[in-house]
Amino acid sequence: xxxxxxxxxxxxxxxxxxxxxxxxxxxxxxxxxxxxxxxxxxxxxxxxxxxxxxxxxxxxxxxxxxxxxxxxxxxxxxxxxxxxxxxxxxxxxxxxxxxxxxxxxxxxxxxxxxxxxxxxxxxxxxxxxxxxxxxxxxxxxxxxxxxxxxxxxxxxxxxxxxxxxxxxxxxxxxxxxxxxxxxxxxxxxxxxxxxxxxxxxxxxxxxxxxxxxxxxxxxxxxxxxxxxxxxxxxxxxxxxxxxxxxxxxxxxxxxxx
Numbered sequence: 001x002x003x004x005x006x007x008x009x010x011x012x013x014x015x016x017x018x019x020x021x022x023x024x025x026x027x028x029x030x031x032x033x034x035x036x037x038x039x040x041x042x043x044x045x046x047x048x049x050x051x052x053x054x055x056x057x058x059x060x061x062x063x064x065x066x067x068x069x070x071x072x073x074x075x076x077x078x079x080x081x082x083x084x085x086x087x088x089x090x091x092x093x094x095x096x097x098x099x100x101x102x103x104x105x106x107x108x109x110x111x112x113x114x115x116x117x118x119x120x121x122x123x124x125x126x127x128x129x130x131x132x133x134x135x136x137x138x139x140x141x142x143x144x145x146x147x148x149x150x151x152x153x154x155x156x157x158x159x160x161x162x163x164x165x166x167x168x169x170x171x172x173x174x175x176x177x178x179x180x181x182x183x184x185x186x187x188x189x190x191x192x193x194x195x196x197x198x199x200x201x202x203x204x205x206x207x208x209x210x211x212x213x214x215x216x217x218x219x220x221x222x223x224x225x226x227x228x229x230x231x232x233x234x235x236x237x238x239x240x241x242x243x244x245x246x247x248x249x250x251x252x253x254x255x256x257x
Contacts, residue, residue, distance in 0.1 A: 009238045011036030014088045016080070018042050018071050018128060019098030021050035023198035024148060027225030028095055028232050029053050033062040035233060037093065040084040042067040044098070063088060071098045071124030074131075081131050090139055093236050094132040096125045096170070097148040101163040103204070114162040121166035129177060133186060142185030144236040147174045148228070149190045149247065151255050171247060178245030187244040189235045194251025197222040218253030227252075 015032050019025040020041035029039045030053065039057045041050055047066050057064040065087055069076040085091055100120045102113045129145055136143035152160060153167040171190055178188040195201075195217065201210060214222040231250045234240055249255070 009035070010233075010236070012038075013092040013236075014038045014040070014084065014090050015093035015095060015236075016040045016042065016084055016091065016128070016132065017095045017097060018124065019044075020095075021045050021053060023200060024193065024196060024225045024228050025095075025097040026050075026053040027229040028097065028148075029064075030056045030060075031226065031229035031233050032093070032236070033057040033060040033064070035237075036060075036062065038063045038088045040065040040067065040080070040088065042069050042071065042080055042098070044068070044070055070120075071128055072119035074123075074127045077124075077127045077131055081135055085135060091132060091135045092141075092143050094128055094143075094145045095148065095232060096128055096146065098124055099148070099163075099166075101160065103159045103163075104161075105159050106161050109161060117162035118166055121163070122169055125170050125173065129173075129188075133177070133181060133184075136186050137184050142187075145174075145177065145181075145186065145188045146232050146235055147171070147188075147190045148232075149174075149192045151192055151194050151249065151251055153192060153247075155255060174247075175245050182244060187235075187240070189240075189244060190247040191228060191231045191235065192247050192249045192251065193223060193228050194249070194254030195222050196228060197224055218256055221252065223250060223252050 015037050017025050017029045020029045021043035029041055033039050046068055050066050054064045067080045098120055100117055147170045149171050150167045152164045153171045174188050174190045228250055231248050
């Protein structure tokens with residue numbers, strides 16, 4: 001009964017998930033589709049990278065669109081939002097998940113490294129959020145914007161200058177937009193993942209490091225993309241209708257002493 005109750009709350013809504021081809025973005029797309037949401041996925045990668053996600057979305061009876069775009073390209077974001085509303089009828093939910101990270105000490109960073117990270121996380125989030133908010137306001141029925149931030153937003157992990165700064169910035173932008181958009185019934189919230197078991201982690205750590213590192217966390221394991229997806233689903237549901245401007249940390253106690 002609970003699943004049916006939740007399904008009815010989101011059924012028929014339309015969501016755009018940036019960086020939705022794999023990992024956390026894919027899990028969010030699938031979780032929302034499970035509850036009746038129509039999904040538009042955008043990713044810098046080509047469509048084959050998103051085929052598994054699209055197939056699972058469609059298995060729940062939801063429609064799925066795919067856009068291969070760079071969220072730092074404003075004109076591409078404009079086209080995506082226009083085509084999403086043309087094909088799916090409206091836009092109710094935006095999840096800003098797309099991100100890129102470059103790990104180097106401050107003294108070794110190139111300006112191009114910082115520009116690449118900020119183009120996706122800062123400018124991409126700005127473009128998608130501003131254009132989505134304008135669409136939601138025009139529809140007149142409110143909406144939800146969720147940032148996938150990070151515990152990096154306030155813990156200064158070394159060698160992550162651009163990423164740390166960008167995540168801190170989107171947290172503050174989210175709070176600002178929550179204040180501005182409340183009168184339009186558009187809620188803006190943040191999810192802060194900790195150490196999550198995604199394909200990207202394997203570009204940095206070995207399987208053994210991931211396994212042993214997970215054992216040291218308070219809950220004894222790395223988080224899963226599905227853990228983050230469930231947090232997003234709560235924030236965009238009617239169960240969170242009085243929640244805006246918050247940061248929901250989903251980290252298994254990662255930042256605890």
